[in-house]
Amino acid sequence: MPQVSTCEIQAHMEVAPDHYRLVLHAPEIAQEACAGQFCMLEVQEGLYPFLRRPMCFERIYKDSISILYKVEGEGTRLMSRLSQGQTISVQGPLGKPFPLDSDVERHILVGGGIGIAPFPSLAEAIISELGTTPEVIIAARTESMLLCEDEFRQMGCTVHLATDDGSAGVKAFASEVLRELNPGPKARAYCCGPMPMMRATHDVCQDLGITCLASLEAEMACGDGVCLGCVVEANVEIEAERMVRVCYDGPVFDSSLINWSAY
Ligand SMILES: Cc1cc2nc3c(=O)[nH]c(=O)nc-3n(C[C@H](O)[C@H](O)[C@H](O)COP(=O)(O)OP(=O)(O)OC[C@H]3O[C@@H](n4cnc5c(N)ncnc54)[C@H](O)[C@@H]3O)c2cc1C
Ligand code: FES
Known part of the structure; x- marks a missing residue:
């Protein structure tokens, strides 16, 4: 089960119009995270918004991570109001990382x-x-x-x-x-x-x-392979379905697995 950590905001700045960088003190997550994986952020305490928002790791440092995000809707708008010193609940790391292959030139x-x-x-x-x-x-x-x-x-x-x-x-x-x-x-x-x-x-x-x-990106609910809220159409049958779960089977896929004509 991916861990949930309460992380202090070390820095939060606007880097372009409606785009922000959030740096979080997150030693446990930073130790385990790999490039391509993601985390689910609770953008504010309480029941609203109900679902955590998925964000990938922009940078992974020794004790901290950074998130680079764009304000798309209500969740990211609330997130953009968070200040240095506040805390945010982070679940992760989730998903499969980018494979690193030494044969690639x-x-x-x-x-x-x-x-x-x-x-x-x-x-x-x-x-x-x-x-x-x-x-x-x-x-x-x-x-x-x-x-x-x-x-x-x-x-x-x-x-x-x-x-x-x-x-x-x-x-x-x-x-x-x-x-x-x-x-x-x-x-x-x-x-x-x-x-x-x-x-x-x-x-x-x-x-x-x-x-x-x-x-890939898809709207997510559980972030952990259970709800099927994040499926995209695949070219191949996996466990009798032509679908893959972005959160669990991905988010990184060999692009030839995806049925791009559906998007
Ligand atoms: C694995 C993964 C990693 C991601 N990493 C990043 C990241 O590093 N930086 C970043 O800015 N965004 C990232 N996203 C997208 C981000 O999660 C959404 O933009 C965010 O959840 C929108 O929340 P909201 O409440 O602001 O918008 P909402 O009010 O929920 O929606 C606003 C608009 O955004 C669309 N939307 C909502 N959720 C997603 C989603 N998950 N993917 C695509 N479109 C969505 C909706 O259809 C709607 O049109 C990632 C998504 C996934 C699945
Ligand atoms: S978000 Fe629930 S299965 Fe992917």
């Missing part, structure tokens, strides 16, 4: 909007465990929504920027930038972002013949 992380959130911890894991530095494609609607560029550059990653309106980097979708990078057969792409962006990234990877690992 080129790791390309592709983040769309807030979908960049799991990639700083993944970049750190690739650097520390595989001894190689990933490339990162950061894509967003416009320049002010490009997140984590400085963090990736400080880690030594090559960063490619893309915006829908051309205000920074190239005016292109993330998947088009990936194709232009000419990844080669021993590359692996990792993607996270809106479903259409991940579907396009999957299609490009199929064309190029490379593996794509997608970190």
Whole structure:
């Protein structure tokens, strides 16, 4: 059973319009968490909102974790009002992490909007465990929504920027930038972002013949595989169902397992 910890907020700051970084003192979670896993946050004490909100680990430090989030609705709006020194209940780590494979020669992380959130911890894991530095494609609607560029550059990653309106980097979708990078057969792409962006990234990877690992998002209730609230359509039958649970079987999936035509 994943643990529930009461965590003190060490820092909480707005990093872009409606986007925040929350740093939590969470030694037990930090010790166990791996890049790609997530936690469920109780955004305020009491029964409202009833459900915890899933968030992945942006960074995993020795005694703390950081969460990078976008205000989407009521839960994240309440979260954005929390202050340094307050506490928040955190359940986790949950889900399966990104697999790290030393046979891969080129790791390309592709983040769309807030979908960049799991990639700083993944970049750190690739650097520390595989001894190689990933490339990162950061894509967003416009320049002010490009997140984590400085963090990736400080880690030594090559960063490619893309915006829908051309205000920074190239005016292109993330998947088009990936194709232009000419990844080669021993590359692996990792993607996270809106479903259409991940579907396009999957299609490009199929064309190029490379593996794509997608970190999916779905609305969640239990976060632990029981309620089936987070299922997405799969291409293969798993335990007699063509469905996978994002919280328990994922959130990271080989993109070829997902039935993208349903999204
Ligand atoms: C494994 C996982 C990791 C995630 N990591 C992050 C993260 O690191 N940073 C971040 O900003 N967000 C992340 N999300 C999405 C985040 O959980 C939702 O944005 C959040 O729960 C919305 O809550 P709310 O109360 O603000 O919005 P609500 O009022 O509940 O909903 C507002 C809108 O957001 C949509 N929505 C609600 N929940 C989700 C969801 N889980 N996924 C996609 N859309 C949703 C609703 O359909 C609605 O359109 C993650 C989701 C999952 C499943
Ligand atoms: S949220 Fe309950 S099974 Fe995934």
